[in-house]
Amino acid sequence: MRVAFVDLRAQHDEIRADLDAAIKAVLDESAFIGGRRVATFEQNFAKFLGVSHAAGVGSGTDALRIGLQAAGVRPGDFVITVPHTFIATVEGITQAGATPLFVDIHPQSYNMDPAALARLLESSCTPGSGRGAIHRETGRTVAAVLPVHLYGQPADMAPILDLARRFGVAVVEDVAQAHGATYRFPDGTVRSCGTMGDVGCFSFYPGKNLGAIGEAGAVVTFDAERDRVNRVLRDHGQSQRYVHVSPDGSNARLDALQAVVLTLKLARLKEWNERRRQAAAWYREDLADLGELLPAEMSYGTHVYHLFVVQVPERERLQAALDQAGIGTGLHYPIALHLQEAYRSMGLARGAFPVAESVASRVLSLPMHPHLTREHVRYVAETLRTHLTRSQ
C-alpha cells in the first residue's frame, strides 16, 4: 500500500466538475486580478470565521507582513513570537522592518507558552502609553505578539490576550495551519482562530487545510480602519488607482482564479476538517500505546489537524523505513529558528529555548489529509509500530 503525506489530487477529484466550470468562467471573463470573484471569496471567508473583514492577499507571508503593519508594527520595533514554527512567521516580522523576540513553546500544545510570554514581558518590558510596551534594555517598542496556531491546534489565547492588553501590545495571529480551528475562553465563549487578536493572517498554500491552486493568503480583522490599511498595503499603497498613500505598499493581491477555487473549497472545509479529526482519532486508537508521544489535544480548543505529529526517537531511521514502505512523512520543523544560520546574528545559542529545541529534534509528521481511509491509517500505524519496537 502507498499512503501519500498529502493528497491534493483526491481533494480536487471530489469537486472536479465544479472546479473546471469555475476556472472556465474566469477564463471567459478574463478579469484576473482582484474584482468581484475575490470580493465574493472575502465575504464568504469572513462569514465562515465570524469576523467582519477579510482581505485576500498573495500569500501567507504577505498576510503576516501586512497584518503586522496594519496592527501598528513599524521599523525598529520588536515582535514576540516562537522559535518553533515555519520561517515565514519570522519573515513577516523582518519584512515589516521589525526584530523577532522569541519565547519558548509549551511542551504539550507545541504553541507559545503563556508563562514564558509572561516572564519575558514582566522581566524586561514596561507597559507603554499608546503604542506597544517599552523594552527597557534597548528603549525600543515591543509592538506586537504573534502566536502561531501550529499543526491545527489553537495557541492558549486567553492568557496571551490578557498579557498583551496589560502591556498595551497588539496581537496578530498566524493562522496558516488552523483554518476553522476554534478556541474556548474560560467564560465559555467560542471563537475561530484568527478572530481573537487584532489581526489574523492566513495562508492558502495548496497543502493547507484550505488551499488554493497556487499562492494565496488573507488578512482578517474586526477593525474597519485596519481592513482599509490591509487593502492599501496589498495594492501598491493605493487608496484609489494611482493615488498612493503609503510607501509600504507592494504587489500582494489575490487573483480571481485562486478566489473561485477557494470559494468552492471553503464550502467543504468544515467537512474536510472533520475528516482530518476522524483520521486523527484512528491514529490515536491504533497508536494508543505511544502515550505521550502522540499529539495532545488541549481542552481549550478544537484541533483541525493540519498535521498529525508524533515524537519519536531515531527519527531519521524511522522516516527512511516508512518511506521504504510507501508512506510519506514530513518534518515540521527540524531546526528551531533561533539556531538557523539566517538568524545567527541574533546571537542565540543552543539551550536558549529548550522545549522548542527538544521538540524540533523529535517530531515526525505522519500522513494527514481528508482522504485518508481507515486502512491507510492502520497500515501507517502498524508500520510505525514495527520499526519503533525494533529500535528498542
Ligand SMILES: *Cc1c(COP(=O)(O)O)cnc(C)c1O
Ligand atoms: C505556510 C505557513 C506560512 C506561510 O504561508 P505562505 O502562503 O507559504 O507564504 C506562515 N506561517 C506558517 C505557520 C505556515 O505554516
